[in-house]
Amino acid sequence: QASQEELKAAYRRLCMLYHPDKHRDPELKTQAERLFNLVHQAYEVLSDPQTRAIYDIYGRRGLEMEGWEVVERKRTPAEIREEFERLQREREERRLQQRTNPKGTISVGIDATDLFDRYDEEYEDVPGSSFPSIEINKMHISQSIEAPLTATDTAILSGNLSTQNGNGGGSINLALRRVTSAKGWGELEFGAGDLQGPLFGLKIFRNLTPRCFVTTNCALQFSSRGIRPGLTTVLARNLDKNTMGYLQWRWGIQSAMNTSIVRDTKTSHFTVALQLGIPHSFMMVSYQHKFQDEDQTRVKGSLKAGFFGTIVEYGAERKISRHSILGATVSVGVPQGVSLKIKLNRASQTYFFPVHLTDQLLPSAVFYATVGPLVIYFAMHRLIIKPYLRAQKERELEKQRENTASDILQKKQEAEAAVRLMQESVRRIIEAEEARMGLIVVNAWYGKFVNDNSRKNEKVKVIDVTVPLQCLVKDSKLILTEASKAGLPGFYDPCVGEEKSLKVLYQFRGVLHQVMSADNEALRIPKQSHRIDADG
Numbered sequence: 148q149a150s151q152e153e154l155k156a157a158y159r160r161l162c163m164l165y166h167p168d169k170h171r172d173p174e175l176k177t178q179a180e181r182l183f184n185l186v187h188q189a190y191e192v193l194s195d196p197q198t199r200a201i202y203d204i205y206g207r208r209g210l211e212m213e214g215w216e217v218v219e220r221k222r223t224p225a226e227i228r229e230e231f232e233r234l235q236r237e238r239e240e241r242r243l244q245q246r247t248n249p250k251g252t253i254s255v256g257i258d259a260t261d262l263f264d265r266y267d268e269e270y271e272d273v274p275g276s277s278f279p280s281i282e283i284n285k286m287h288i289s290q291s292i293e294a295p296l297t298a299t300d301t302a303i304l305s306g307n308l309s310t311q312n313g314n315g316g317g318s319i320n321l322a323l324r325r326v327t328s329a330k331g332w333g334e335l336e337f338g339a340g341d342l343q344g345p346l347f348g349l350k351i352f353r354n355l356t357p358r359c360f361v362t363t364n365c366a367l368q369f370s371s372r373g374i375r376p377g378l379t380t381v382l383a384r385n386l387d388k389n390t391m392g393y394l395q396w397r398w399g400i401q402s403a404m405n406t407s408i409v410r411d412t413k414t415s416h417f418t419v420a421l422q423l424g425i426p427h428s429f430m431m432v433s434y435q436h437k438f439q440d441e442d443q444t445r446v447k448g449s450l451k452a453g454f455f456g457t458i459v460e461y462g463a464e465r466k467i468s469r470h471s472i473l474g475a476t477v478s479v480g481v482p483q484g485v486s487l488k489i490k491l492n493r494a495s496q497t498y499f500f501p502v503h504l505t506d507q508l509l510p511s512a513v514f515y516a517t518v519g520p521l522v523i524y525f526a527m528h529r530l531i532i533k534p535y536l537r538a539q540k541e542r543e544l545e546k547q548r549e550n551t552a553s554d555i556l557q558k559k560q561e562a563e564a565a566v567r568l569m570q571e572s573v574r575r576i577i578e579a580e581e582a583r584m585g586l587i588v589v590n591a592w593y594g595k596f597v598n599d600n601s602r603k604n605e606k607v608k609v610i611d612v613t614v615p616l617q618c619l620v621k622d623s624k625l626i627l628t629e630a631s632k633a634g635l636p637g638f639y640d641p642c643v644g645e646e647k648s649l650k651v652l653y654q655f656r657g658v659l660h661q662v663m664s665a666d667n668e669a670l671r672i673p674k675q676s677h678r679i680d681a682d683g
Contacts, residue, residue, distance in 0.1 A: 151194065158190045161636065164572055164618070165565075178564035185561075248293040254499040256285035256311075260484075263505040263512045285311035299326040316342035330354040336366075344369035358385040366399075375400060401425065414439065422453075429453025433460075442466045447476075456481045462488070465524075467532050470494045475520040477513065485512040487520065547644045558639040562615075565637045569618045576620055585623035586673055589659070590652045591616040593632060594641040596663075608642040609650075616651065623655070627670040653677075 149157075163169075165183040170176045192198045261279040291305035301324045308317040318340030326332045336348035348366040355361055359382070366377040377399030386392050389412045395405040403424020410417045416435040422428055433449030448461040457480060464474030471493045478486040484506040491498040504512045548555075580587050594609035615637025619625055632649055633640040640647070647666040652659065653673070660677035664670040 149193075154190065154193055158186065158194075161186045164636075165568055169571075170568065175567060179568055182561065182565060182568065248495070249290065250292075250495045251290040252287070252497045252499065254285075254287040254501070255283060257500060257502045258282045258284045259502050260505050263509050264507065285309070286315075300324070316340060318343065318346075320346070344371070359383065368400075397424070401427070403427070413437065416447075418449075427453060427455060429455070443472070445474075456483060458483060464490070467528070468536060473524070475524075477516045479508065479513055481508065482506070485509065485516060487516040489520070544644045551643050555640060555643060558633075562637050562639040566614050569614050569637060573614050573617050576617060580620065580623060583623065584656045586620050586625060587654045588613050588617040588620070588625075588651060589654055592650045593638060594647055595645050596648055596650065608645070610639070610641045612638055612649070623673070625670070625672045627664075629667055629669045631666050633666070 162183065165179050165186060167176050167179045167183060170179050192202050259279075259281045261281065287307065287309045289305065289307035291303060294302045294304070296302055303322040303324065304320070305322070306317065306319040309315050318338055320336060320338035322334050322336040324332055324334040331351070331353035333352075334348075334350040336346070336350065338346035338348075340346075346366060346368050348364065350362070350364045352362050353360060361383070362381045364377075364379045368375040368377065377397075379395065379397045382394045384392050386408070390408065390410045393405075393407045393409070395403075395407075397403045397405070401424065403422050405420060405422040405424070407418060407420035414437050416437065418431070418433045420431045422430075429451055430453065431449065431451040433447065435445055435447035438444040438446075443466040444463065445465070446461075446463045449459070451458045451460075458478060459480065460476050460478045462474060462476030464472055467473050471491065474490045474492075476488040476490075478488060485504045485508065487502040487504060489500040489502070504516055577587060579585070591611070591613045592609040593612045596609065612635075615635060616625065618637065619627075619635070627635070627649075631647075632638055633647070649664045649666070649670065650662075651664070651670075651672065652661050654660070655673040659679045660673060661679055662670070662672060662674070662677045
């Protein structure tokens with residue numbers, strides 16, 4: 148976002164610093180010529196609106212392109228950006244046509260009621276009766292894949308298998324979706340299964356206004372009992388920036404009317420719903436709090452009451468790796484009893500394990516369902532997950548270092564050469580600043596600092612940037628913009644892929660100041676808040 152005047156001022160300053168005629172030493176003169184040429188090339192690119200627009204979009208690779216890309220250089224910056232976005236859309240469409248976007252769910256139901264509801268006194272003579280019996284009583288597996296046919300048409304193939312207490316079945320469905328306009332799409336669905344007959348369905352989505360949309364789903368289910376039609380309509384509206392209101396009407400199998408309000412913000416998710424229907428009518432309230440930490444921790448609770456009874460649920464979920472989220476929920480209800488539900492989301496796959504503990508409201512079952520998963524999680528996180536993630540991060544950093552080793556070595560050599568060329572200019576700047584009791588950089592370091600005791604085993608990786616930082620001082624001021632400081636003259640990246648900071652100890656008007664700035668954080672000195680108290 149620099150203006151032409153700012154570019155010219157920076158160009159003149161660097162030219163004066165790196166001009167070969169200012170250095171008599173042959174080695175310094177050679178280094179100055181190389182850096183002077185780099186500065187001149189950069190100014191040639193950035194001073195021309197067309198080449199600057201290409202560089203902003205394509206980077207250095209765009210300046211070296213030949214063929215049709217060269218013709219684009221004669222366009223205005225706006226036209227170049229528009230052309231780039233068009234090409235990006237085309238590439239995205241080609242990638243979509245090659246992507247299947249698989250999604251799947253595996254659910255394993257576990258009956259562990261024998262842990263708490265024992266009948267040992269009735270089966271004392273039965274061999275093995277002293278050990279509680281834990282059984283898998285139901286399973287469900289579903290999978291779907293998408294196959295983009297054109298930019299607007301998509302085919303979706305899905306199937307599922309279910310079994311419970313030795314009985315089960317499955318079905319397969321094929322859906323064809325077409326995006327008719329920016330306001331809506333339509334979908335045709337065909338399905339068949341061994342427990343139910345053929346299924347024909349039609350789903351339509353339409354934006355009525357910018358804040359309101361409607362979804363309608365019609366279905367015909369063929370079975371030995373005849374044709375069973377079904378219709379579901381959902382009307383939704385944005386009540387405000389973070390709140391949605393829904394009205395749902397379902398006719399056919401399990402007819403019902405449902406209304407709900409959902410409020411989703413950065414720190415919370417709240418839902419209230421009311422349903423009147425056959426056979427289930429209920430009212431439900433749920434709340435979820437989102438912690439603003441790197442693990443994306445969420446704590447949730449809900450209350451659901453209706454003709455079927457009352458259920459209270461509470462739980463939490465947390466991100467355990469880049470693509471995995473682990474969650475656990477305790478369900479306590481009448482007459483349902485106590486259950487523990489464990490869920491793992493891994494990319495687009497979901498693994499769900501509902502564990503039924505007891506049919507009664509036993510305090511012991513509630514206690515173990517709550518405390519057990521917490522103890523197991525923290526033990527696994529400390530002994531397995533954390534070491535694994537640390538090792539994975541080290542492997543990724545090592546790979547990144549290997550890929551950028553030659554570039555970093557070149558940047559280091561350029562930075563060291565720039566520091567040698569700055570010595571004379573820095574000496575004059577310090578003399579001028581001392582004369583006016585101005586800004587003098589006493590020490591400056593850039594890189595990875597380890598201040599946390601929990602990371603005391605990690606190695607500090609910093610470089611001395613006192614000279615290049617003093618060279619940037621002008622009229623007793625130092626101003627750095629919001630960008631990585633590794634690109635500043637005389638700087639380079641001492642720890643690729645790791646978090647970096649800039650620590651500066653400086654003197655202004657004879658008083659010591661100190662500041663620590665993050666790598667991409669803007670910095671402006673001197674400031675009164677940086678002052679070191681004499682008492683300290």
